Amino acid sequence: MIDPIHQFNIEKIFTIANIGGYEIAFTNSTAYMLLSVALISLLMLGAGRKLVPGRFQSLAELSYEFVANTVRSSAGAEGMKFFPLVFSLFMFICVSNMIGIIPYTFTVSSHIIVTAALALLVFFTVLVYGFYKNGLKFFKLFVPSGIPVVILPLVVLIEIISFLSRPISHSVRLFANMLAGHITLKVFASFVTMLGAMGVAGWAGAVLPLSLTVALTALELLVAFLQAYVFTILTCIYINDAIHPGH
């Protein structure tokens, strides 16, 4: 039986340092993170500056305008302050997810610690900027206007809980989607090899899981992009709350 979990293993390549009893190692995850950064840099820095763009330059400009439009439409012109952050998040998640679709590779965002770190980065950015820009008025975020005083405490409680649970839903959504998708893919792909080992009859039977694997790969490609987009658009919505806390 092929282990569908094996693909998520963190393999140590070499140790960098030990800090406070924690080993800091250069792992396969590190390599894929740096690969993603390198690919994004290659795309964005390698693109030409021609008036009429070629394919490569179009892709870079398309990414730029796609994220810029997302930020502008969700968080307004003021949100463009956070454009580099949102762009980095989107490209990092999208590119690392796309790399993860390739067989034998590692998916960075299939680890909750990574998605949680990114979600907390957004959470604290919103919190710090919200208080920096609005001061105590940032608490208005938890007090929707036009609510009867009787149920106001309940509504405020719900708003606070929903605000605090944001990083959890934000990170688990991405992590769970990537994890589940890759396990499904691996399970169906392992059916192909298992049936294929059973001879001619097995080869015929392997056609179905193989075609399913192909279809699932296409679906996973969509999910890889979509989850990066969902993460990005939620980031924009949260940033919008920091800029305009009044509902």
Place this chain on the structure above:
Amino acid sequence: MAQGLGDAKGTTAHTEADAAHGRAFPPFQKETFASQLVSLLIAFVALYLIVSKIALPKVGGTIEARQKRIEDDFAEAQKLKGQSDEALKAYETALAQARAKAQAIGAETRERLNAAADAERKALEERLAVKLAEAEKTIAATRESAMSNVQGIATDAAAAIVQQLAGLSPDSKAVGNAVSASLKG
């Protein structure tokens, strides 16, 4: 330090060995968290710096430059179109003016020529009328003299006829009276 390194190495090796046997689900192996967090920190900060300092200004600048170029070209085209429209208007105005002027000149010339022709015709008619009157006068005088000549000839012829027939010479005055009476007769 060395002790820590050894421990950590041992832990990681242990994890690797046991992972395949389902000891811990890889995403929940706490001993890998520190490595991943540090990796992510390094990778993401590097990405953020590259993106915010170099990549986005560059690509954004290219897009802006293109936008500006398009707007400039468009404004230039608008300006040129305005100019050509103006030129067309001026041309049409000039054409209309020239046409009006040509018509005015034509009408004036026609009137002048008509007037000249009228005057000439009138003068000609007057001259012809004078000539006609003169001719009529001449005809009348000629007829008068011719008639008087006829009477003379008739009187002479009558006298001669009478002499031949009667053999006597009649009084010329009586013959003249008789001829006159006969002519009036």
